[in-house]
Amino acid sequence: MKKLLLNNQGKKQVVIALFGLLIGYLFLALSVHFFIKINSSNKKSGILGSDILLVQRKISNFSTLSLVNPNFTENEINVLKTTEGIASIQAVTNNSFPVSFETNDKIVPYLRSDIFLQSVPKNFLDLDKSNWSWNKNDKTVPIALPRDFVLMLNTFMVARNLPQLSDELIMDVKFKFTIGQGSQKEWFDANIVGFTNEFNAILIPETFMKYCNINHGDLTKMKVNQLIVKGISGEFGKLSSALENKGLEAKNNQMISARLKSILEKTLLITAVVAILTLVLSGLIMMQFLQLLLSRNTYEIKTLYLLGYSKKSITKVFLKYFVFLFGIMGLLGLLVFLCLIPFVENFIISSGFPLESSFTMEPYFAVIIAFSLFVMASFLTATQELKFLAK
Amino acid sequence: MDIILQNLLPEPLNDIQHPEWSFWSHGNANLIGQNIYISAKSGKGKSTFLQMIFGLRKDYGGNILFDGINIRDIPFDNWSAIRQAKLSMVFQDLRLFDQLTVWENIKLKNEIFQTFSEAEALYLAEHVGIKKQWNQITATLSMGQKQRVAILRALSQPYEYILLDEPFAHLDKNTASLCFEIIHDRCSVQRAGIILSGLENNELPDFTQNIII
Numbered sequence: 376m377k378k379l380l381l382n383n384q385g386k387k388q389v390v391i392a393l394f395g396l397l398i399g400y401l402f403l404a405l406s407v408h409f410f411i412k413i414n415s416s417n418k419k420s421g422i423l424g425s426d427i428l429l430v431q432r433k434i435s436n437f438s439t440l441s442l443v444n445p446n447f448t449e450n451e452i453n454v455l456k457t458t459e460g461i462a463s464i465q466a467v468t469n470n471s472f473p474v475s476f477e478t479n480d481k482i483v484p485y486l487r488s489d490i491f492l493q494s495v496p497k498n499f500l501d502l503d504k505s506n507w508s509w510n511k512n513d514k515t516v517p518i519a520l521p522r523d524f525v526l527m528l529n530t531f532m533v534a535r536n537l538p539q540l541s542d543e544l545i546m547d548v549k550f551k552f553t554i555g556q557g558s559q560k561e562w563f564d565a566n567i568v569g570f571t572n573e574f575n576a577i578l579i580p581e582t583f584m585k586y587c588n589i590n591h592g593d594l595t596k597m598k599v600n601q602l603i604v605k606g607i608s609g610e611f612g613k614l615s616s617a618l619e620n621k622g623l624e625a626k627n628n629q630m631i632s633a634r635l636k637s638i639l640e641k642t643l644l645i646t647a648v649v650a651i652l653t654l655v656l657s658g659l660i661m662m663q664f665l666q667l668l669l670s671r672n673t674y675e676i677k678t679l680y681l682l683g684y685s686k687k688s689i690t691k692v693f694l695k696y697f698v699f700l701f702g703i704m705g706l707l708g709l710l711v712f713l714c715l716i717p718f719v720e721n722f723i724i725s726s727g728f729p730l731e732s733s734f735t736m737e738p739y740f741a742v743i744i745a746f747s748l749f750v751m752a753s754f755l756t757a758t759q760e761l762k763f764l765a766k
Numbered sequence: 767m768d769i770i771l772q773n774l775l776p777e778p779l780n781d782i783q784h785p786e787w788s789f790w791s792h793g794n795a796n797l798i799g800q801n802i803y804i805s806a807k808s809g810k811g812k813s814t815f816l817q818m819i820f821g822l823r824k825d826y827g828g829n830i831l832f833d834g835i836n837i838r839d840i841p842f843d844n845w846s847a848i849r850q851a852k853l854s855m856v857f858q859d860l861r862l863f864d865q866l867t868v869w870e871n872i873k874l875k876n877e878i879f880q881t882f883s884e885a886e887a888l889y890l891a892e893h894v895g896i897k898k899q900w901n902q903i904t905a906t907l908s909m910g911q912k913q914r915v916a917i918l919r920a921l922s923q924p925y926e927y928i929l930l931d932e933p934f935a936h937l938d939k940n941t942a943s944l945c946f947e948i949i950h951d952r953c954s955v956q957r958a959g960i961i962l963s964g965l966e967n968n969e970l971p972d973f974t975q976n977i978i979i
Contacts, residue, residue: 376874379863678861681822682875683850683923686843765842 376679380692383671384664392664393704395657400708401715402650403745404738408716409723410643416731417636427499428604428625429467429573430618446598455621460606460613466599468494468584469576471592473556476565476577480549484535486528493576494584499603502569509583515564516552519571519578520545542570555591611637658749662756665697669760676764686765690757697753705746712738767852767926769797769819773828776814780827789815789979793828797959799926803973804963810979812963813858816929819961820855821845850878854925856933860916864905868896868915871904876922890918894945909936917945921952928953930962 432445447466455464470492477487497504506517529539540548550565563583571578588594602623606614611634618625669676679689723730774793784790790811806812817823819830821837830837832848840848849855862871872887882890891897894914899907904915913936920928928949934942953960962973 378870379866379874382865675863678863679874680846681820681849681855681857681861682919683846683848683878685846 376684376689376692377696379675379679380672380689381668381696383675384668388660388664388667389700392657392660393700395653395660396701396704397708397711399650399654399657400705400742400745401711402646402653403741404709404712405715405719406643406647406650407741408712408735408738409719410647411735411737412730412733413639413643413723413728416729427501427573428606428614428618429575429601430604430623430625431601433622433624445600447600447602452599452602455602455604455617458617458621460610460615460617462605462607464605465496465499465603467601467603468581468588469597469600470584470587471594471597472554472587473591474587475553477551477553478548479551479564482544483528483532483540483548484537486531491576492579492584493574493601494579494581495574495603496581499605500569500578501571501573506566506568507580509580509586511582511586515566516579516583517568518550518565519569519574520567521575521577522570522572523575524577525570554587559591561591606637608637608640654745658752661697661700661749662752665693665753665756666760669693669757669764673764676761680765686758686761690754690761693757694750694754697757698750701746701749701753705742709739709742768799768831768833769927770831770834771795771797771828772831774815774818774830775827776811776818776823777825777827778814779811787978789977795975795977797927797961797975799957799959800975801953801960801973802962802975802977804961804977804979805965806963806979807965812979813931815977815979816855816931816961816963819927820853820929821848851924852926853929854920854923854927855929856913856916856920856931858931858935860912862904862912862916862919865903867901867903868899868907869901871915872919872922875919879923881922881924887918887922890921890948893948894918895941910938910941913937914941914945917949921949924956925958926956927959927961930960932963932965934964 452464452466455461474490474492475487476490478485497507500507500519502519509516525540525542525545528545532539546567548567550567552563552565554561554563588597604614604618604625615634676689680686720730720732772794774795775790779790782790789795804812804815814823814826818826821840824838832840832852863874866874868891869884869887872882873884876882876887888897888900891900891914894917896907896911896914896918899911904912907915913933917930917933920930930949933949934945937945949960952958960973
């Protein structure tokens with residue numbers, strides 16, 4: 376029956392349809408693979424930054440002359456929350472208490488400075504949050520140093536003819552906070568748990584900020600002049616316009632990295648859409664090929680019915696053939712994918728993106744899902760067409 | 767299988783005045799395992815008669831009952847089981863697959879129930895004179911040879927009735943009787959009936975009923 380039904384086909388059309396199918400499978404596997412790997416590599420390395428921006432009012436001559444209020448009211452924050460392109464927004468809390476920060480370790484020269492502290496909700500932090508908590512009686516406070524501070528510290532070390540400090544060494548250096556003034560002073564050890572690229576001030580947990588502001592600060596002087604904004608992933612354009620319209624600005628490098636991330640996400644999304652469209656198109660060509668094959672075999676199918684063959688047994692012949700074609704093309708697509716992966720990954724890595732070389736299962740699942748959908752579509756097409764041909 | 771025909775009349779013959787001796791004037795018959803010869807001149811509805819029983823045509827008035835079941839009520843999917851084990855047919859246009867060899871054409875039917883081994887099928891082919899053409903593409907055969915292939919194919923299944931639509935039209939008398947011999951033998955083994963259509967002069971033996979249409 377196979378010889379009878381499958382010999383009557385246009386070879387040229389099969390080759391075109393199969394080539395389309397191969398390209399579709401390959402595109403799908405590649406786009407799923409890189410979508411997952413680029414996102415996970417970015418999460419770990421943070422090379423493209425996050426969707427988080429630290430924003431403030433645009434600084435102009437008027438703000439310098441105090442003609443523009445740099446602070447945000449609660450009402451303004453609520454309006455911003457509903458603005459298009461903004462996923463979430465939080466006020467950055469500043470210290471309203473006097474605080475100085477000093478080194479308390481022999482490996483670094485003594486350094487003391489009055490500083491500025493900030494705290495933000497935990498979910499906005501771009502560092503390991505496992506040790507990020509402070510309770511009332513703790514004498515040690517976890518802190519995050521801005522990268523610029525580390526740079527400044529090392530510049531200071533060089534100026535004193537001392538060796539520069541690595542991240543690991545800095546995390547071992549003992550620092551101390553002096554909070555408040557006069558007889559109310561309190562001292563806390565600072566434990567550096569990470570470094571932040573997003574913030575310019577030393578970050579402390581919200582609970583510690585609250586404690587110090589209540590016990591050593593002037594709550595009436597607490598103002599919100601910076602906001603932390605999380606944009607909707609891949610929609611940086613909307614966030615950028617929203618900030619522009621509201622007269623807000625963010626650090627330039629944050630803007631660039633957020634823009635890049637958004638562009639990359641969109642590019643990956645477009646690649647995935649193109650892959651799916653290619654696959655759908657090749658699937659449609661295959662379905663058309665199946666219909667053509669069935670109509671070319673009208674006489675054979677009708678005669679087989681007359682000889683006593685059931686619709687099921689005839690469908691089985693076509694379905695087996697198409698399962699074979701879809702399967703072999705899927706395997707071939709995955710094989711080409713496996714061969715191409717090292718080259719494409721090297722190409723991306725050579726551009727400076729730290730891509731992880733780990734195995735991803737998702738492209739295989741995507742190809743299996745596409746294969747299953749094709750088989751289902753073939754079954755439905757064959758059943759419908761045979762029903763029609765038999766009458 | 768009992769086949770009962772009740773007031774059977776094909777729609778295209780509705781407007782024609784049929785003589786009293788014609789089956790179409792009443793359309794009633796009980797076919798219970800008998801050998802029936804349908805005789806008529808060309809164009810009188812012999813093929814239509816067989817096609818209606820085989821479930822190919824539904825444009826008729828009256829009823830055809832298989833063991834009491836009106837065949838109009840038999841779902842499309844159930845016909846394959848009937849054509850596999852209860853009814854077999856040699857079509858007037860033969861409906862062979864020209865691109866296949868003689869054996870492949872027969873095998874296509876034979877493999878459903880493995881009725882014959884290849885050797886048995888070859889023996890029958892030898893009997894009707896087409897052994898030499900066994901592996902030949904059917905398209906290259908003469909009409910008479912094709913007719914014999916169609917007969918052998920129809921025999922390669924179990925059945926209760928075999929419908930033969932002018933199966934010997936292209937055969938000489940001698941070959942026709944050789945073919946009828948194996949048809950008759952197979953039907954005797956299976957206790958099956960024959961419904962055979964042909965022109966008016968029936969010289970074949972063992973037909974219990976003649977239906978003139």
